[in-house]
Amino acid sequence: MAECSLESWSPALVTRTSGDDKVVVSGIDNVSYERTVTDPGDTPCYRFSHDRFKKEPVAGSELKAPVQCSRNGENKADGVRQGSPHPVQAIEQDGKDPRDADEERQTINYTWQIAATVVLSLIHLSIGTVYGYPGVMLPELTNPNTTDIYLDPNEAALFGSLTNLGGAFGAVLGGVFLVRLGQRATLLVGLPLTTAAWLGLAFADLVWLIQALRFVLGVTTGFAAPATGLYILEISHKKSRGVFFGVLGTVRQMGFLFVYALGSTTLGWRNVSLVCAGVTLVPFVALFYLPNAPRWLVTQGRVEEAEKSLVFFRGKRYDSTPELKAITDQVGQKAEQNNGFITQIQLMLEPATLKTLALLIAVSVLSSLSGYIIVTTFTVPILQSTQADLNAYVSTIIVGAVRVGGTLVHLAVVDRIGRKPLLVSSYILGTLCVAGLGGYFYIQNTSGDASHLGWLPLTSMVVLIFCMGIGQPVVSIVQGELLPTAVRASGVSLILILMFLAGFVLVQTFPLLSGALGEHGAFWIYSGASFAVVVGGLCLPETRGRSLEEISGRRVRRASLSPSLA
Known part of the structure; x- marks a missing residue:
């Protein structure tokens, strides 16, 4: 039996039954979402009311203009003139809904979407300070003449990499919390721990203690990173989702710049830790004034709360009923039963979801x-190892400013150009920059004099950071966009676990790899990984301008037509 899903915000109800086709008809009088279905057995048509989604019989006199549905899923309007006051519109086979013109006429209030983005971006400011801290503080901690705590080279590498190991552990716990508690409650648990860890770092007097506290900061980052990103993805309207999500990346890069600027002063690593502790206080208080994300609420079976949350983030003048209906249709009728560990694994092992994952x-x-983490973690040591006449600390501020500049470009173009072009183009340039760093160290290590190329290290790092500021946020946003709502939290957490573990291995092995192959060999290996991202990026579908439900629906349809396209 062919199935056709046809929805319209016009008051007119439209249907026609032909053979064994099932025709879906909709109407809305600014009150309810209606659908009528007629099957080949001449069973009654039904209307679905949006507030409780209950079926009610529809009288045959309500059926107006005819519509035919072909078996290949294409909807065809029959007997409806173009420009009719009650046009019939169909959902295209590629998943994009042509009813967007009707949606354009609705008024969206972005006030609370913007407010939530500002609040959660402050959390990403804190995340930026966590990961930028070693890049500017390690020279002080590894100074043999210091009267404070001293770290040898192995301890310094561990200090820079423990946040990634902690992040992997935090993502495991965060995945459980995200499914059970939701993004908002997970953040309310993680933020106080972040503040406590920064305060402990400021007053620690033992090497093992500061290492442990860096691990704790990584754990809380494993909570915060997926929770903030998923919250913004799920509350944002599809027309502005890329921009709002990109703001998180921009402010996170500001966190790097912030800690770089602090590290370039005479404050010292302890006082900088105290400043970073204060960054987390404002978002913790503000979160009490924001509701839970509507899509997470639907996965818990709390549909009425989800409707209130959509109204909160869209405004009272915006009809959020179709959006809520699309969410509930995708999540399924037994949403709350999908939260078990075994069920989540089974959902992720479905062929279409597994290939995407x-x-x-x-x-x-x-x-x-790809080498991006190495450059940000060892910014000052890398610049100090070159023969260029550069002030390493001033250079870190330049690098931090360029990070912010790259994310600002990302914000300007992500919802205009699209995800895939940004990812592919930025990583192509990033590959060349990492290879260029390798080339500089190769000349320095083989000839002993690379002073004539003194401009190359900083230039390569600046261009690399700029490109990653444009393209790296795309990696994060497609993680949430391409996974269906039912497994989004678990899937993103799994991805972050593997990313954190990869980052830990990368930072921990950089001194060993540099010693065995030279800095040039290490950076050339990283450039190969960066090029592999380009290849993988070409396989990703474009998600710009589509709702999360449209993206998942299109993926499932492509999988049913050809598994290789999923």
Whole structure:
């Protein structure tokens, strides 16, 4: 039996039954979402009311203009003139809904979407300080003449990499919390721990203690990173989702710049830790004034709360009924029963979801191995190892400013150009930059003099950071966009676990790899991983301008037509 899903915000109800086709008809009088279905057995048609989604019989006199549905899923309007006051519109086979013109006429209030983005971006400011801290503080901690705590080279590498190991552990716990508690409650648990860890770091007097506290900061980052991203993805309207999500990346890069600027002063690593502790206080208080994300609420079977949350983030003048209906249709009738560990695994092992998840894992892990993390973790040591006449600390501020600039470009173009072009083009340039760093160290190590190329290290790092500021946020946003709502939290958490582990291995092995192959060999290996991201990015579908439900629906349809396209 062919099935056709036809929805319209016009008051007119439209249907026609032909053979064994099932025709779906809709109407809305600014009150309810209606659907009528007629099967080949001449069973009654039904209307679905949006507030409780209950079926009610529809009188045959309500059926107006005819519509035919072909077996290949294409909807064809029959007997409806173009420009009719009650046009019939169909959902295209590629998943994009042509009723967007009706939606354009509705008024969306973005006030609370913007407010939530500002609140959660402050959490990403804190995340930026966590990962930018070693890049500017390790020279002080590894100074043999210090009267404070001293770290040897192995301890320094561990200090820089423990946040990634902690992040993997935190993503495991965060995945459980995200499914059970939701994004908002997970953040309310993680933020106080972040503040406590920064305060402990400021007053620690033992090497093992500061290492342990860096691990704790990684654990809380494993909570915060997926929770903030998923919250923004699920509350944002599809027309602005890329921009709002991109703001998180921009402010996270501001966190790097912030800690770089602090590290370039005479404050010292302890006082900088105290400043970073204060960053987490404002978002913790503000979260009490925001509701839970509507899609997570639907997965818990709390549909009425989800409707209120949509109204909160869309405004009272926006009809959020079709969006809520699309969410409930995709999640399913037994949403709350899908939250068990075994059920989540079974859902992720469905062929279409598994192929998408595998591709996202490959792209995400390779992006962690591309050398970007090495450059940000060892910014000052790398610049100090060159023969260039550069002030390493001033250079870190330049690098931090460029990070912010790249994400601002991302914000300007992500919802205009699309995800895939940004990812592919930025990683192509990033590959060349990492290879260029390798080339500089190769000349320095073989000839002993690379002073004539003194401009190359900083230039390569600046261009690399700029390109990653444009393309790296795409890796994060497609993780949430391409996974269906029912497994989004678990899937993203799994991806982050593997990314954090890859980052830990990368940072921990950089001194060993540099010693065995030279800095040039290490960076050339990283450039190969960066190029592999380009190849994987070409396999990703474009998600710009589609709702999360449209993206999942299109993926499932492509999988049913050809498994290789899933």
